[in-house]
Amino acid sequence: MSKSVLxxxxxxxxxxxxxxxxxxDGWHVSSHSNGEDAVEAIRARAPDLVIxxxxxxxxxxxxILRELRAGEGAGANLPVLMLTARGQTKDRALAEExxxxxxxxxxxxxxxxxxxxxALVAP
Amino acid sequence: xxxxxRGGSLTGTRIRERRNLVGMRQAxxxxxxxxxxxxxxLIEHNRRRIGGKLLLSLAEALGVEPSALSEGAEAALLAQxxxxxxxxxxxxxxxxxxxxxxxxxxxWAQLVAQxxxxxxxxxxxxEALTDRLTHDPHLAASLHEVLSTVTAIHASAEILVAExxxxxxxxxxxxxxxxxxxxxxxxxARRLVEELDEGETSEAAIxxxxxxxxxxxxDHGFHFPALEGGAEDGAVEALLSTAGERLGSGAAxxxxxxVLDRYAREAAALPVSAVIEALPEGVVLDPAALxxxxxxxxxxxxxxxxxxxxxxxxEKGQAPLGLVACDASGTLTFRKPLDRFPLPRFGAAxxxxxxFQALSRPMMPIAGKIRLAGRSEGVFVTHAIAQPVGAPVAxxxxxxxxxxxxxxxxxxxxxDLPRVGVxxxxxxxxxxxxxxxxxxxxxxxx
Numbered sequence: 001m002s003k004s005v006l007x008x009x010x011x012x013x014x015x016x017x018x019x020x021x022x023x024x025d026g027w028h029v030s031s032h033s034n035g036e037d038a039v040e041a042i043r044a045r046a047p048d049l050v051i052x053x054x055x056x057x058x059x060x061x062x063x064i065l066r067e068l069r070a071g072e073g074a075g076a077n078l079p080v081l082m083l084t085a086r087g088q089t090k091d092r093a094l095a096e097e098x099x100x101x102x103x104x105x106x107x108x109x110x111x112x113x114x115x116x117x118x119a120l121v122a123p
Numbered sequence: 124x125x126x127x128x129r130g131g132s133l134t135g136t137r138i139r140e141r142r143n144l145v146g147m148r149q150a151x152x153x154x155x156x157x158x159x160x161x162x163x164x165l166i167e168h169n170r171r172r173i174g175g176k177l178l179l180s181l182a183e184a185l186g187v188e189p190s191a192l193s194e195g196a197e198a199a200l201l202a203q204x205x206x207x208x209x210x211x212x213x214x215x216x217x218x219x220x221x222x223x224x225x226x227x228x229x230x231w232a233q234l235v236a237q238x239x240x241x242x243x244x245x246x247x248x249x250e251a252l253t254d255r256l257t258h259d260p261h262l263a264a265s266l267h268e269v270l271s272t273v274t275a276i277h278a279s280a281e282i283l284v285a286e287x288x289x290x291x292x293x294x295x296x297x298x299x300x301x302x303x304x305x306x307x308x309x310x311x312a313r314r315l316v317e318e319l320d321e322g323e324t325s326e327a328a329i330x331x332x333x334x335x336x337x338x339x340x341x342d343h344g345f346h347f348p349a350l351e352g353g354a355e356d357g358a359v360e361a362l363l364s365t366a367g368e369r370l371g372s373g374a375a376x377x378x379x380x381x382v383l384d385r386y387a388r389e390a391a392a393l394p395v396s397a398v399i400e401a402l403p404e405g406v407v408l409d410p411a412a413l414x415x416x417x418x419x420x421x422x423x424x425x426x427x428x429x430x431x432x433x434x435x436x437x438e439k440g441q442a443p444l445g446l447v448a449c450d451a452s453g454t455l456t457f458r459k460p461l462d463r464f465p466l467p468r469f470g471a472a473x474x475x476x477x478x479f480q481a482l483s484r485p486m487m488p489i490a491g492k493i494r495l496a497g498r499s500e501g502v503f504v505t506h507a508i509a510q511p512v513g514a515p516v517a518x519x520x521x522x523x524x525x526x527x528x529x530x531x532x533x534x535x536x537x538x539d540l541p542r543v544g545v546x547x548x549x550x551x552x553x554x555x556x557x558x559x560x561x562x563x564x565x566x567x568x569x
Binding site for chain 1: 264266267270271272273274275277278279281282285286293296297300303304
């Protein structure tokens with residue numbers, strides 16, 4: 001059975017492109033575009049990996065990750081690839097501090113995403 | 124040698140001018156002061172700094188008050204130069220010869236001081252811009268949108284290039300996405316440029332709102348005839364509309380409006396003629412007593428006195444007045460400097476100022492004389508008071524603000540006065556209990 005990834009991102013065309021390349025690579029891809037109920041969506045779908053944008057409507061990706069890591073169960077150890085529009089050192093440091101498995105700044109290339117995802121979860 | 128053109132305001136130049144005026148030879152003055160003629164020559168050419176006993180001897184021999192020789196309008200220029208030297212200690216500026224520099228090369232000294240000020244303003248501008256990129260949520264959102272759109276275009280374009288055998292419906296889809304995203308990118312980039320532009324990039328606007336307001340007030344000499352004697356409706360608006368770039372930011376305009384509204388109210392309650400009439404002739408003013416005569420508190424009286432024009436004050440033999448105010452945190456919220464009492468523009472003031480003593484003794488007027496540590500050791504009379512902001516509210520602790528009125532002293536009692544500075548970095552006072560950071564100035568022995 002193919003591994004699953006949940007893309008939490010509010011930009012539909014980024015979702016579409018990421019979905020395309022990951023699907024071609026054998027991943028089962030679903031998406032969620034709102035920050036407010038993202039934690040519930042992640043817990044309900046229990047994916048093998050989450051790609052999480054930092055700037056989401058309703059709630060920031062940092063807050064979402066904090067709640068995931070603080071809670072019990074799968075979310076605490078779930079591999080999370082964070083996407084941000086700012087590659088500043090302090091953003092990277094903050095992402096690492098609150099438990100991001102990996103950090104990537106926009107714009108990134110498809111190959112980078114693919115490499116990161118496969119490095120985090122063996123397909 | 125090039126001497127100071129504007130009335131010779133350096134100590135050495137003043138000594139020489141006074142000596143020539145009374146027709147005394149250099150050798151004679153030197154003898155009376157107990158120094159060699161060649162040493163006096165160095166002093167007169169501002170190549171030796173003097174103070175203390177020697178200054179008193181020379182003043183006595185010349186029949187003038189020591190302050191007439193020592194207190195010059197150059198204090199502000201010297202303070203600016205010292206600040207410039209403090210900002211670049213690695214340049215190794217020779218502070219011992221700062222007066223000689225000002226005396227011999229007045230134009231160059233002005234230039235260095237102005238460059239130093241400009242550098243400070245530009246540094247502040249850079250900090251403001253950096254701060255904006257980091258903390259402005261609108262700007263951050265716009266940047267994020269542009270970068271996200273670029274990412275979407277990039278990802279779609281990569282798929283189109285990499286996937287040689289892409290199905291036509293996918294190809295059409297990604298082509299359409301790129302077209303949509305390109306339009307959004309164009310719009311997002313335009314908005315970003317607008318936000319960055321927005322008239323906020325001019326230097327005046329980047330100066331802090333307080334700096335802008337003080338620059339505006341200073342342009343008007345802190346006095347507004349249009350607001351005197353019952354200002355007409357719209358007078359404040361009219362003044363603000365003429366400020367243009369001076370008040371380049373919305374925050375500065377808002378703060379200026381508050382200051383001017385208050386000015387108009389206080390001008391109506393305390394008309395210029397009545398206040399001038401009430402001033403004592405040629406002796407130190409007591410704002411608390413004056414305020415009591417008009418039924419207003421001391422802080423309000425101080426603010427009003429600081430707005431009086433120099434020519435009207437001169438009618439009663441009074442010199443222009445300086446004013447400084449701070450909030451309960453000690454942050455300076457208002458600065459009207461005097462030529463010989465410069466106020467710090469960046470960084471905090473001397474904690475020994477009576478202004479700050481007043482904060483620890485609310486509602487008690489604190490009057491006294493101080494000497495400003497430094498070259499001129501000028502004497503000033505200060506009146507300070509801390510008062511609650513706004514009307515009292517039941518069961519709520521008041522918040523205090525303090526005002527300090529600064530009058531030039533008359534140097535009749537120049538010994539044993541508390542010595543205060545302007546700000547630590549350029550203050551020469553040794554063993555100071557209030558010192559926050561080391562000074563670049565060595566205590567002058569002269």
